[in-house]
Amino acid sequence: MSTASAFYDRVQEDQPDATKEAARVLAALPPFPVGRSEVYKRFPPQYDLLCLRQDCVHHNIRQVLQQVLAGAAPGATTSTSTVPKGLVVADVGTGTGKLAVLMEQLGARVVGVDCSRPMLNYCHSTARRSCGVVQAAHTRLPLRDKCVDVAVAGWTLSETKSAHFDGAWQAHIGAAVGELERVARRAVIVLENLSVGEETPARAGSHFYGYLVERAGFERCWRRTDYVFESLAEALALTRFFFGSKRMAQWEPLLRRQAEEEGKVVLP
Numbered sequence: 001m002s003t004a005s006a007f008y009d010r011v012q013e014d015q016p017d018a019t020k021e022a023a024r025v026l027a028a029l030p031p032f033p034v035g036r037s038e039v040y041k042r043f044p045p046q047y048d049l050l051c052l053r054q055d056c057v058h059h060n061i062r063q064v065l066q067q068v069l070a071g072a073a074p075g076a077t078t079s080t081s082t083v084p085k086g087l088v089v090a091d092v093g094t095g096t097g098k099l100a101v102l103m104e105q106l107g108a109r110v111v112g113v114d115c116s117r118p119m120l121n122y123c124h125s126t127a128r129r130s131c132g133v134v135q136a137a138h139t140r141l142p143l144r145d146k147c148v149d150v151a152v153a154g155w156t157l158s159e160t161k162s163a164h165f166d167g168a169w170q171a172h173i174g175a176a177v178g179e180l181e182r183v184a185r186r187a188v189i190v191l192e193n194l195s196v197g198e199e200t201p202a203r204a205g206s207h208f209y210g211y212l213v214e215r216a217g218f219e220r221c222w223r224r225t226d227y228v229f230e231s232l233a234e235a236l237a238l239t240r241f242f243f244g245s246k247r248m249a250q251w252e253p254l255l256r257r258q259a260e261e262e263g264k265v266v267l268p
Helices: 003-013 024-028 038-043 044-052 059-072 100-106 117-125 157-162 170-184 206-214 231-241 244-259
Strands: 086-091 109-116 132-135 148-154 184-192 228-229 265-267
Touching: 024 044, 024 231, 038 044, 038 117, 038 265, 044 100, 044 117, 044 231, 059 148, 059 184, 086 170, 086 265, 100 109, 100 148, 109 117, 117 132, 132 148, 148 170, 157 170, 157 206, 170 184, 228 231, 231 244, 231 265, 244 265
Parallel strands: 086 109, 086 148, 109 132, 148 184
Antiparallel strands: 228 265
């Protein structure tokens, strides 16, 4: 085991579980934005807390997953709503395991794949995580051809695109999509944010989303997955931490008005 991996393993033992210790997780949040690479290395619980605040009212992500997983059953029809027993799913870019947990609750068997060792440590060690995890890049999945029924990539392809400002992002996204299609027998799902802080999609016309639909052949649909925070302080801290001070300041008037008028803090 490398020195870095051993270090992260030791740190992981004392990290709080965001599902049980939200106050402790929030207290350890730095009062400034953190770059994405540092988020994935040093702050899995804080990232998990942000993920837990997304789509916790409408549950649209769960509904979409259930619809696609149920449709992956042999002989499934448009009215099929039950996920078949033994369905195997690869959750690529699993992170802290939000989607893996949802799919396991629906009855699927899940293997999580991510290139971040600290994220996988957190995913595998917290009490609510039971899926197996594998460390690998999604452009080279260590899985056999057609070995899973469904491959899911949640909020990970856009990170790949953002990492390649040299114009080669299409090649990297193409390689990742090719791997998803290689390992999946029946379906591939890509989940991404079309916007944050807007009630309707604001990024649907981007080159990235155009590539997914026009070049990679995905069928586009969208659902609201609002963030609902426990308090204004939590909303400001988590949005600053992950999205940055500029965007937090842009959303702050809306968040403050909701806290004062409605008693709840929602970010579309």
